[in-house]
Amino acid sequence: MEIDLIFKIAAIGIIVAVLNQLLIRSGREEQAMMTTLAGLIVVLMMMVYQIQDLFDTIKSLFGLY
Template identity: 80%
Template structure:
């Protein structure tokens, strides 16, 4: 796993946490929840891409 990917995930997490707290403190809990869900989807999209690359590597390693 690349260090760059870890930094991207950490940056998304920090940004989502700050936005969520700002929205909760201003009384917009629903929008805060939507920000958290959007951040989760972004991180999952990054992870799916990496898992796909891992499966391709394993497939080429065992020559299937």
């Protein structure tokens, strides 16, 4: 796992947390929830690609192609 990926996930988390608090304080709870869900989906998509790379590496390591 690259350290760059960890920093990207942390940055997305910080941005989503700040946006969430701003939207909640302004009375827009629905938009805050949608922002949180969008951030979660972005991070999960990033992780799916990393898991796919992991499985490809395991396949090549054991010669399962």
